[in-house]
Every structure is written in structure tokens, then in C-alpha cells.
Amino acid sequence: xxxxxxxxxxxxxxxxxxxxxxxxxxxxxxxxxxxxxxxxxxxxxxxxxxxxxxxxxxxxxxxxxxxxxxxxxxxxxxxxxxxxxxxxxxxxxxxxxxxxxxxxxxxxxxxxxxxxxxxxxxxxxxxxxxxxxxxxxxxxxxxx
Numbered sequence: 216x217x218x219x220x221x222x223x224x225x226x227x228x229x230x231x232x233x234x235x236x237x238x239x240x241x242x243x244x245x246x247x248x249x250x251x252x253x254x255x256x257x258x259x260x261x262x263x264x265x266x267x268x269x270x271x272x273x274x275x276x277x278x279x280x281x282x283x284x285x286x287x288x289x290x291x292x293x294x295x296x297x298x299x300x301x302x303x304x305x306x307x308x309x310x311x312x313x314x315x316x317x318x319x320x321x322x323x324x325x326x327x328x329x330x331x332x333x334x335x336x337x338x339x340x341x342x343x344x345x346x347x348x349x350x351x352x353x354x355x356x357x358x359x
């Protein structure tokens with residue numbers, strides 16, 4: 216398995232809602248999240264695949280193909296949701312769970328008001344499931 220690039224790992228800790236101390240005793244300020252998001256946005260132009268969206272009676276499902284080595288930053292959601300790693304291996308940093316390596320198949324519940332930074336070690340597929348009364352992406356994004 217590939218090692219997460221140190222720069223991505225360093226920036227990833229900035230998703231935490233308060234400064235923390237990491238292994239090298241460096242305090243990371245949450246303001247550094249902007250730096251990570253900027254780096255992620257630059258790489259999106261090369262190889263980003265638009266998610267697939269599905270709707271059914273009160274449920275919104277988003278399926279996203281992730282390219283190996285292309286970090287991503289999640290949005291902060293107001294409500295719980297289910298995340299399903301269908302295929303692949305991800306290193307993740309989550310505001311309530313810290314760092315972990317997750318291999319497919321995996322199903323987990325994501326708590327409200329958390330943020331996730333992910334780094335796929337190989338091409339991966341993640342599916343996110345949310346309760347929603349809406350049937351279009353723009354309204355769902357505002358709601359969740």
C-alpha cells in the first residue's frame with residue numbers, strides 16, 4: 216500500500232475544529248483547511264468523475280468514483296448519513312474519528328457536523344446515503 220504523501224497528511228489534520236498536536240509536536244490551525252481545499256480543487260481538473268445521483272422515497276444516494284492518489288474533502292452535513300466503501304482502500308481523517316485506513320467492503324454511519332478528508336490508495340468507489348425530502352441535487356445539498 217502506498218504511503219499517504221506527507222503534505223496531504225499534514226494538511227488533512229486541519230479539518231479538526233480546534234488546533235491539535237500531531238506526531239512532530241506541530242500545532243495545526245484549522246485555517247489551514249483552505250490550503251488543503253485549494254490543493255484538492257487543483258487536482259479535480261485532472262480526472263474528477265462527476266458523482267452519480269439516485270433518488271427514491273425519502274432517500275438520496277450519491278455514488279462517487281475516486282481515482283488513486285486524488286485526495287478529497289467532504290462537506291459538513293447537518294444530519295447523519297451512511298457511507299459505503301464499495302471498492303478500494305482509503306486513508307481518512309475525520310473530525311470525530313481521527314485517522315484510519317479503511318478497506319472495502321465497509322459500511323459506517325457518519326455523524327452530523329463532521330468533516331472528512333480522504334486519500335484513495337487505489338481507484339475506489341464510495342456511496343453516501345442521506346435522508347431527504349427532495350428529488351434534485353441542488354435542493355438536497357442545501358438540506359443536508
